[in-house]
Amino acid sequence: MPVSTETRFRIGSTSKALTGTALARLVQNGRVDLDKSIANYFEVMPNSGWADITPRQLAAHMSGLPHYKNNSDWLGLYKTLALRSHYESMYQALGVFDDSELLYKPGTEFYYSSFGTVLLGAVLAEAEGQNYLEVMSREVFRPASMKNTEASPVNGDPTRNIARFYKSNGLSGEELRLREWRPVDLSHRLPGGGFISTPSDLVKLGALYLDDRYLSPETREIFWTPQKLANGDVNEQNYALGWRVREMEISEVGFLRVVNHGGVSRGSQSWLMIIPEYKLSIAVNINRKTKVFWDFGNVSMDIAAAFIRQQEKLVCK
Numbered sequence: 001m002p003v004s005t006e007t008r009f010r011i012g013s014t015s016k017a018l019t020g021t022a023l024a025r026l027v028q029n030g031r032v033d034l035d036k037s038i039a040n041y042f043e044v045m046p047n048s049g050w051a052d053i054t055p056r057q058l059a060a061h062m063s064g065l066p067h068y069k070n071n072s073d074w075l076g077l078y079k080t081l082a083l084r085s086h087y088e089s090m091y092q093a094l095g096v097f098d099d100s101e102l103l104y105k106p107g108t109e110f111y112y113s114s115f116g117t118v119l120l121g122a123v124l125a126e127a128e129g130q131n132y133l134e135v136m137s138r139e140v141f142r143p144a145s146m147k148n149t150e151a152s153p154v155n156g157d158p159t160r161n162i163a164r165f166y167k168s169n170g171l172s173g174e175e176l177r178l179r180e181w182r183p184v185d186l187s188h189r190l191p192g193g194g195f196i197s198t199p200s201d202l203v204k205l206g207a208l209y210l211d212d213r214y215l216s217p218e219t220r221e222i223f224w225t226p227q228k229l230a231n232g233d234v235n236e237q238n239y240a241l242g243w244r245v246r247e248m249e250i251s252e253v254g255f256l257r258v259v260n261h262g263g264v265s266r267g268s269q270s271w272l273m274i275i276p277e278y279k280l281s282i283a284v285n286i287n288r289k290t291k292v293f294w295d296f297g298n299v300s301m302d303i304a305a306a307f308i309r310q311q312e313k314l315v316c317k
Helices: 011-030 056-061 073-080 090-096 113-129 133-139 187-193 201-208 217-225 293-297 299-316
Strands: 166-170 178-180 195-197 245-248 253-266 268-275 280-286
Touching: 011 056, 011 113, 011 133, 011 187, 011 195, 011 201, 011 217, 011 253, 011 268, 056 113, 073 090, 073 187, 073 280, 090 113, 090 187, 090 201, 113 133, 113 187, 133 187, 195 201, 201 280, 201 293, 245 299, 253 293, 268 293, 268 299, 280 299
Parallel strands: none
Antiparallel strands: 166 178, 245 253, 253 268, 268 280
16 A cells, blocks of 8 residues: 555654653643652552652663663563563553663663653653553643554554555665564553654654743753763763754754654654754654664655755745
8 A cells, every 4th residue: 555644654762752742741730850759650669679760860761771682571571572462551561671670870871771761651650640641642642633643553554554564684676575574562662662653743743842832942941951971971872851962964054953763663663853943843754674774764854954945945035
């Protein structure tokens, strides 16, 4: 089935920007404190060793939690490889890694961890006394009119405008062969990598970030400021809260501040970026993986350059 503007793709870790947006709203409304222990939001802490972790550290990947492959909760590690188990809530999904040891003292180092975002999703749900998806719908999807964004099903379904997801043999040209990904359940990683969406929906999210009625300039700047480690150094990825923020060069325009997040999932890739100076939001998706992620994501820079040049022409007129 040909792709249309309604076609939905797995967005992988771009999901972290969605969860970060819900966090921004709850922080702005005084429902969550970025620097209080997450123990304040749980009646029963899933792991007592997490008591020193804060929402800020979870959103900035400075909590000490592991990523998928260095999870020392062996049963949970198996489940994230098998991808057959389903989790109805994020609190339940914490069982995938709640026996895993922290890699370092929270706040002292940076280590990219989707599990950290899953725990953040559970914090949001516990703070609101609602299911995580209910919080996301109220704070993000409905305000942004993101009608095509939801938890990823186990496989593609063209009858529901969900792309089929493909795996490449890694070759090119006439030798390139693609096969469809087996069914996979991504519910254990939903806040950090388990959504499907359309480029149009993702662009709506980016545009809403620029609306002061949705997020105040003060809140927006907090969430777009790369976070510092305990020693005062900015983390190695310029990671803010749910977003990466760095200067990127746009052809024929120059270097601009770009707020972004990319994602890689089973048979899919995603890229969302916001260029605040031009009030521009751009998203691209694909239902396979490229050997080098930026071979796919780089098209967004050409799109940005074209729109910026057009904006400048209109201003000149």
